[in-house]
Amino acid sequence: MPPVRVALATCSAVPAGNPDDHRVAELLGARFEVWDDASVDWDSYDRVVVRSTWDYTTRVDEFLAWCHAVGPQRLRNRPALIAFNADKRYLESLSVPTVTTRFVAPGAAVPDLSGEVVVKPSVSAGSVHTGRFSPSAHDGARALIEQITAGGRTAMVQPFLEDIGARGEVAMVHFGGELSHTFVKRSVLAPDEVAPVAEGIPLVVAAAMFEDDLVTAGEASPDEVALARSALEELAETFGEMPLYARVDVVRDAGGHPVLLELEVVEPHLYLATSPGAAERLAGLIAQVP
Numbered sequence: 001m002p003p004v005r006v007a008l009a010t011c012s013a014v015p016a017g018n019p020d021d022h023r024v025a026e027l028l029g030a031r032f033e034v035w036d037d038a039s040v041d042w043d044s045y046d047r048v049v050v051r052s053t054w055d056y057t058t059r060v061d062e063f064l065a066w067c068h069a070v071g072p073q074r075l076r077n078r079p080a081l082i083a084f085n086a087d088k089r090y091l092e093s094l095s096v097p098t099v100t101t102r103f104v105a106p107g108a109a110v111p112d113l114s115g116e117v118v119v120k121p122s123v124s125a126g127s128v129h130t131g132r133f134s135p136s137a138h139d140g141a142r143a144l145i146e147q148i149t150a151g152g153r154t155a156m157v158q159p160f161l162e163d164i165g166a167r168g169e170v171a172m173v174h175f176g177g178e179l180s181h182t183f184v185k186r187s188v189l190a191p192d193e194v195a196p197v198a199e200g201i202p203l204v205v206a207a208a209m210f211e212d213d214l215v216t217a218g219e220a221s222p223d224e225v226a227l228a229r230s231a232l233e234e235l236a237e238t239f240g241e242m243p244l245y246a247r248v249d250v251v252r253d254a255g256g257h258p259v260l261l262e263l264e265v266v267e268p269h270l271y272l273a274t275s276p277g278a279a280e281r282l283a284g285l286i287a288q289v290p
Contacts, residue, residue: 004287006030007045010052012037018052020272027283035066042070049076049244049286053267057125060086076244076286077265081235085265088122088156096231098260099251104155110142116160118189119144121153125267132160132189144194160189163252169261170220170250172228173270173278175285177242179225181275184218185249217274224250224258231263244285245270 006028010017017025017032025032033040035053042048048070056063064086067079075082084090091098102111103122113133119141120130129148133141141157148155168186172179189195220228228248236242247268249261272278 003029005044005046006286007033007048008051009033009035009048011035011055013055014052018269020269021051023279024283027280028286042074045074047076047286048074050082050267054125057123060123081239081243082266086123089154094231094234096227096234096260097257099158102157104145104149104157106149106152110145111157113138113141117141118158118160120156121148122156123153129194130189131194132191134192137192140192161251161253170218170224172220172225172248174232174246174248175282176244177232177236180281181278182218182220183215183271183274185215215271215274227258227260231260245282
């Protein structure tokens, strides 16, 4: 049987792909291909796996059209799931406990703010246009909301949970619905500011995303694992199968209960290097998926 021909989709800012994915590519004999490169023959591949397509948030309609053009037989995760997950308004659709979130559509009034809040666009990656504001800095929060919505985007407002500042986000990476590894990502938001953007690189991304101590290998508690599992089962019921890969980010609310912060199935950084064997697990699954 001939080997499976695999492309790992990336963006023009990182045409050689995320270094974290290089071991997966090596194991599969896969090629990194830029998703919007018109010269690529996607039909020549058996599998196209979305990985470091990190510029899609500024061209989401074009990106989703590309996903559908590649098609559900070839693309993983599948186009319908990616379309659902590309906008964080998916949080309103899930039945599992999530971080309390208010969405502010273009033209809508800025809601009343209470306590320390986080503001960001509903379509975003890399903590771009994301800020954390105490009550004394709510004018900055309102200004960021207005900036986001003035550009035709939806803003989202969430409480800044003390657990994020104290412990960080617990991120559980799943392959085919099975927990592969867990890491903890510390908060990237300093009080009362919009996250500074990294300089000197072709991507628009928060500078903190490149700091060496951003993530550390960790463990999830049983109730956090159960929450992640429930969220993935809900996706599987809705879309007919478990995602090829998913990263489930969980924090604890003011009452100490685990709540979903994000469920990422488009192009999450999986931090494979934090877990021996993770790249092998993902590569093995890519080679097997129908």
